[in-house]
Amino acid sequence: MSQGGNRWFVKIVLLIAVVALVGVSMLPMIAAFNDSQQSGNTASSTGNSASEQKSKLEDTVRGYELVLQREPENQTALRGLLETRLQLLRLGQGDIKGVITPLEKLSKLNPEETRYAVLLAQAKQQTGDKEGAAQAYRTVLETKPGDLPALQGMVTLLLEQKRPEAAIGLLQESLDKAKKANKIEPGSVDTTAVQVLLGNLYAKEKRYAQALSTYDKIIKNDSKDFRPVLAKAMVLKDQGKTEEAKPLFDKAASLAPARYKDEINRQKQASSADSTPNPESSSSSESE
Numbered sequence: 330m331s332q333g334g335n336r337w338f339v340k341i342v343l344l345i346a347v348v349a350l351v352g353v354s355m356l357p358m359i360a361a362f363n364d365s366q367q368s369g370n371t372a373s374s375t376g377n378s379a380s381e382q383k384s385k386l387e388d389t390v391r392g393y394e395l396v397l398q399r400e401p402e403n404q405t406a407l408r409g410l411l412e413t414r415l416q417l418l419r420l421g422q423g424d425i426k427g428v429i430t431p432l433e434k435l436s437k438l439n440p441e442e443t444r445y446a447v448l449l450a451q452a453k454q455q456t457g458d459k460e461g462a463a464q465a466y467r468t469v470l471e472t473k474p475g476d477l478p479a480l481q482g483m484v485t486l487l488l489e490q491k492r493p494e495a496a497i498g499l500l501q502e503s504l505d506k507a508k509k510a511n512k513i514e515p516g517s518v519d520t521t522a523v524q525v526l527l528g529n530l531y532a533k534e535k536r537y538a539q540a541l542s543t544y545d546k547i548i549k550n551d552s553k554d555f556r557p558v559l560a561k562a563m564v565l566k567d568q569g570k571t572e573e574a575k576p577l578f579d580k581a582a583s584l585a586p587a588r589y590k591d592e593i594n595r596q597k598q599a600s601s602a603d604s605t606p607n608p609e610s611s612s613s614s615e616s617e
Contacts, residue, residue: 475518555584
């Protein structure tokens with residue numbers, strides 16, 4: 330897929346699978362990984378204040394480490410150590426490996442809190458431990474097959490490994506399990522979210538007919554859900570079918586909660602800008 334297409338895939342997965350659907354946010358870890366270099370540059374420009382902040386954070390880390398030497402399962406200290414090391418990462422200091430140990434302990438101590446296992450998988454993925462990341466995701470999905478952050482993370486990992494069919498199979502298997510899971514615990518699996526992710530995967534693989542068919546089925550089942558409408562608009566936009574996409578962006582914006590309307594409208598405006606002819610290229614072609 331083109332670089333622009335890959336950017337679209339990341340945006341739509343983050344918007345639909347993480348921000349719009351999940352109460353527990355993974356953004357602190359993502360921000361720490363992605364913004365560490367930028368934060369490091371900012372730190373160098375702020376001089377002593379950044380240096381003082383770094384020194385205080387390192388002192389705090391040592392304090393938590395002393396507590397954990399005496400009480401290795403003290404969860405307050407483990408969470409504090411994790412958060413402080415993440416703050417250091419945001420300043421461009423420390424190593425991602427430093428968050429793995431507290432995450433492993435927190436994940437083991439709180440198996441029902443799947444966010445720790447997902448963050449652990451993300452950290453291992455960033456350090457290149459793909460098998461460790463996969464195992465962490467699988468641990469979550471064995472007990473909660475519809476856990477969206479774990480599904481999205483595992484899909485991303487499989488795509489990194491050039492295994493799109495395995496990613497598609499994972500989502501299809503999750504949908505198969507959803508019926509039983511939702512009978513036992515109603516609403517435990519957001520089937521619409523999983524279906525949208527499946528449609529996105531088809532689109533990424535340029536299987537556009539399957540992607541659009543998947544979105545249409547979701548829309549038919551629930552005409553008031555903005556997510557498949559937005560996903561379909563994004564795919565049409567990615568195909569260059571901006572005129573077909575515009576009314577879908579409008580519909581998605583009308584259906585979406587207020588906090589998502591601005592982003593949807595920005596996507597629509599970007600779509601319109603992409604379809605606007607360049608006056609210089611037009612005049613140049615006419616002169617030819």
